[in-house]
Amino acid sequence: MVNLKTVIENPLEMHYVEIEISDINDHSPSFPEKDQRLQIYENTLPGADYQLQAAKDPDSGTNSIQSYKLSPNDPFEIRVRESDGDKLPFLVLKKAVDREITTTYKLLLTAVDGGNPPRSGTLNITINILDINDNRPVFSRETYSVTLSENSVIGSMVVRVNATDMDEGTNSDIEYSFATLNSKVHDVFELDQVTGEIRVKGEVDFEETEVFKLDIQASDKGHPPMSAKSRIVIKIIDVNDNRPEIEITSHSKNIPEDSKPGTVISLISVTDKDAGINGKVICQLNKNIPFELKPSFKDNMYSLVTKDRLDREMISQYDIIITASDLGQPSLTASTTINVQISDVNDNTPDFLINPLDLYLMENNAAGSSIITVSASDRDTAENAVISYHIIRGHGNHNDLSSFLNINSETGIVYSLKSFDFETTKTFQFHVHATDSGTPSLGSNVTVNVFILDQNDNVPVILYPVSANGSAEGVEEIPRNVNA
Numbered sequence: 001m002v003n004l005k006t007v008i009e010n011p012l013e014m015h016y017v018e019i020e021i022s023d024i025n026d027h028s029p030s031f032p033e034k035d036q037r038l039q040i041y042e043n044t045l046p047g048a049d050y051q052l053q054a055a056k057d058p059d060s061g062t063n064s065i066q067s068y069k070l071s072p073n074d075p076f077e078i079r080v081r082e083s084d085g086d087k088l089p090f091l092v093l094k095k096a097v098d099r100e101i102t103t104t105y106k107l108l109l110t111a112v113d114g115g116n117p118p119r120s121g122t123l124n125i126t127i128n129i130l131d132i133n134d135n136r137p138v139f140s141r142e143t144y145s146v147t148l149s150e151n152s153v154i155g156s157m158v159v160r161v162n163a164t165d166m167d168e169g170t171n172s173d174i175e176y177s178f179a180t181l182n183s184k185v186h187d188v189f190e191l192d193q194v195t196g197e198i199r200v201k202g203e204v205d206f207e208e209t210e211v212f213k214l215d216i217q218a219s220d221k222g223h224p225p226m227s228a229k230s231r232i233v234i235k236i237i238d239v240n241d242n243r244p245e246i247e248i249t250s251h252s253k254n255i256p257e258d259s260k261p262g263t264v265i266s267l268i269s270v271t272d273k274d275a276g277i278n279g280k281v282i283c284q285l286n287k288n289i290p291f292e293l294k295p296s297f298k299d300n301m302y303s304l305v306t307k308d309r310l311d312r313e314m315i316s317q318y319d320i321i322i323t324a325s326d327l328g329q330p331s332l333t334a335s336t337t338i339n340v341q342i343s344d345v346n347d348n349t350p351d352f353l354i355n356p357l358d359l360y361l362m363e364n365n366a367a368g369s370s371i372i373t374v375s376a377s378d379r380d381t382a383e384n385a386v387i388s389y390h391i392i393r394g395h396g397n398h399n400d401l402s403s404f405l406n407i408n409s410e411t412g413i414v415y416s417l418k419s420f421d422f423e424t425t426k427t428f429q430f431h432v433h434a435t436d437s438g439t440p441s442l443g444s445n446v447t448v449n450v451f452i453l454d455q456n457d458n459v460p461v462i463l464y465p466v467s468a469n470g471s472a473e474g475v476e477e478i479p480r481n482v483n484a
Contacts, residue, residue: 001018001019001020001021002018002019002020003016003017003018003019004016004017004018004019005017023059023060023061023063024059024063025059025063025113025115025116025117025118025119026059027057027058027059027063027119028057028113028119028120028121029055029056029057029065029111029112029113029119029120029121030055030056030057030121031053031054031055031056031109031111031122031123032053032056033053033123034123034124035124035125035126036052036053036123036124036125036126037125037126037127037128038050038091038125038126038127038128039127039128039130040093040097040127040128040129040130041129041130042096042097042098042100042129042130042131042132042134043096043132043134044093044096044097045093046093046094046095046096047092047093047094048093049079049090049091049092049093050090050091050092051088051089052078052090052091052109052123052125053089053123054086054087054088054089055068055089055121055123057111057113057119057121059113059115061114062113062114063113063114063115064113064114065087065111065112065113066087066112066113067080067087067111067112068087068089068109068110068111068112069109069110069112070091070107070108070109070110071107071108071109071110073105073107074095075093075094075095075096075097075105076091076092076093076094076105076107076127077091077092077094078090078091078092078109079092089109089111091107091125091127097129098129099129099130099131099132099167099168100135100166100167102129103128103129104126104127104128104129105125105126105127105129106124106125106126106127107124107125107126107127108122108123108124108125109122109123109125110122110123111123131167131168131169131171132167132171132222133167133171133220133222133223133224133226134167135165135166135167135171135226136165136220136226136227136228137163137164137165137174137218137219137226137227137228138163138164138165138166138228139161139162139163139216139218139228139230140161140162140163140164141161141230142230142231143230143231143233144159144161144230144231144232144233145233145235146158146159146232146233146234147234147235147236147237148200148204148234148235148236148237149204149236149237149239150204150205150206150207150236150237150238150239150241151203151205151239152200152204153200154200154201154202155199155200156199156200157197157198157199158189158198158199158200158234159197159198159232159234160195160196160197160198161176161196161198161216161218161230161232162196163176163196163218163228165220165226167220167222170220170221170222171221171222172220173220174218174219174220174221175194175219175220175221176191176192176193176194176195176196176216176217176218177191177193177216177217177219178191178214178215178216178217179215179216179217179229180213180214180215184209184212185212185214187201187202188200188201188202188203188204188212189201189202189212189214189234191216196216198214198216198232205236206237206238206239206274206275207238207242207273207274209236210235210236210275211233211234211235211236212232212233212234212236213231213232213233214231214232214233214234215229215230215231215232216229216230216231217229218230238274238275238276238278238279239274239278239328240274240278240326240328240329240330240331240332241274242272242273242274242278242332243272243326243332243333243334244270244271244272244281244324244325244326244332244333244334245270245271245272245273245334246268246269246270246283246322246324246334246335246336247268247269247270247271248266248267248268248336248338249266249267249268249269250266250267251265251266251267251338252264252265252266252340253339253340253341254340254341254342254343255306255310255340255341255342255343256310256342256343256344256345257310257311257312257313257342257343257344257345257347258310258345258347259306259310260306261305261306261307261308261309262305262306263305263306264303264304264305265291265304265305265306265338265340266303266304266338267301267303267304268283268293268301268302268303268304268322269300269301269302270283270300270301270302270324271300272324272326274326274328277326277327277328278326278327278328279326280326280327281300281324281325281326281327282325282327283302283323283324283325284322284323284325285320285321285322285323286320286321289318289320290306290307290308290309290318291305291306291307291318291320291340292304292305292307293305293322304322304338310342311342312342312343312344312345312380312381313348313379313380315342316341316342317339317340317341317342318339318340318342319337319338319339320337320338320339320340321335321336321337322335322336322337322338323335344380344381344382344384345380345384345438346380346384346436346438346439346440346441346442347380348379348380348384348442349378349436349442349443349444350376350377350378350387350434350435350436350442350443350444351376351377351378351379351444352374352375352376352434352444352446353375353376354446355445355446355447356446356447356448356449357372357374357446357447357448357449358448358449358451359371359372359448359450359451360451360453361416361420361450361451361452361453362452362453362455363419363420363421363422363423363452363453363454363455363457364419364420364421364455364457365416365419365420366419367416367417367418367419368415368416368417369415369416370413370414370415371414371415371416372413372414372448373411373412373413373414374389374407374412374414374432374434374446374448375412376389376412376434376444376446378436380436380438383436383437383438384436384437384438385436386436386437387412387434387435387436387437388409388410388434388435388437389407389409389410389411389412389432389433389435390407390409390432390433390435391405391406391407391414391430391431391432391433392431392432392433392445393430393431401430403417403418404416404417404418404420405417405430407432412432412434414432414448420452421452422452422453422454422455423454423458425452426451426452427449427450427451427452428450429447429448429449429450430447430448430450431445431446431447431448432446433445434446
């Protein structure tokens with residue numbers, strides 16, 4: 001609008017003139033800046049709006065800015081508000097955004113006037129989605145299953161766990177920790193908080209623990225922090241590091257020598273703390289003994305039994321060596337010794353070294369003196385070897401010996417109860433019976449042949465002529481002419 005004053009003379013008059021300038025659409029809408037940046041947290045609720053730069057257009061009326069258009073996108077829309085005749089654009093969040101899906105949106109805002117043809121101007125909008133700690137760490141595996149040999153050296157790597165966090169910055173910085181309260185786990189393993197490496201810290205013993213189950217926690221450094229857990233299953237592999245153990249559950253220290261084959265001497269159990277073939281045990285005895293091992297219906301249980309007849313008089317004691325060997329590589333062995341005493345039974349008769357015995361006895365012996373000692377031995381022991389002697393009978397001139405012979409039942413010394421006369425008895429025979437004290441008792445006999453030796457205890461006797469008064473005479477006539 002142009003206001004003019006017009007003066008007319010004669011007569012003098014002043015007129016006011018208004019000149020209206022008619023607009024044509026000769027300007028395009030324009031924004032103060034070509035680019036605008038916004039930052040929006042990913043947890044922003046739908047409905048939030050953000051004022052954008054307003055475009056300017058010098059034209060007026062319908063030639064001025066009539067509308068705003070936003071390039072196609074999913075989570076944003078444009079709304080326009082009127083303020084003092086100006087149209088102000090607002091960016092409105094119509095749908096929640098997720099930084100882990102899209103971190104940046106690039107939109108184009110177009111301001112359009114109402115000219116014919118219409119003119120437009122654009123604004124580049126860059127929207128950065130700001131992270132919040134809305135994602136938990138995620139392990140690469142829900143469960144880690146690994147194997148580890150027992151007796152592994154300190155520092156050996158067991159497994160390395162790995163967790164990732166879709167957040168960024170400190171919200172994605174992860175620390176690892178044990179989520180297991182079992183103190184044994186902390187004694188055996190250590191965990192690197194940064195790398196997630198689990199290494200051997202203490203003694204790994206299969207016989208104590210075959211499987212370790214650990215819970216590992218991964219926590220980010222957001223506020224508040226978020227965490228996740230994973231299960232670690234560590235199966236310990238057995239090595240042959242334990243020797244078999246032999247247990248004698250019962251034992252008969254003394255067994256009779258007449259025990260039948262198959263008589264149980266001892267019950268034996270064998271154990272090995274190792275597993276599998278390392279814990280499989282075989283047993284054997286030392287050779288050349290009359291015993292054997294009989295396996296029981298239950299594994300690693302044996303009966304030690306007699307295999308052959310026993311004879312105490314040949315071997316009275318056995319040291320039975322039991323050796324247990326596992327089937328590991330290399331094999332480990334253990335041994336124990338069982339001492340077995342063979343007890344005596346009365347299975348041997350008294351034995352005379354010489355039978356028969358010849359006794360040469362001088363006649364006129366002194367009555368009551370010992371004339372011979374008989375002696376027998378018995379291979380048994382104790383009562384079974386205690387021998388008593390008895391004279392049982394005689395032959396020859398003396399069948400009843402009790403009147404002139406006696407024997408000490410303990411020592412076997414034979415005494416004569418009278419003096420023997422060669423001229424009456426030249427020889428006779430008697431028997432001595434030796435009996436042990438076993439039950440039942442066993443006995444044997446020895447024959448004693450007695451020869452009476454002559455002494456010059458008789459003067460000559462003149463049978464002819466008959467003596468009278470202690471003397472005798474003999475008369476014989478001889479012719480004179482008998483030659484010398």
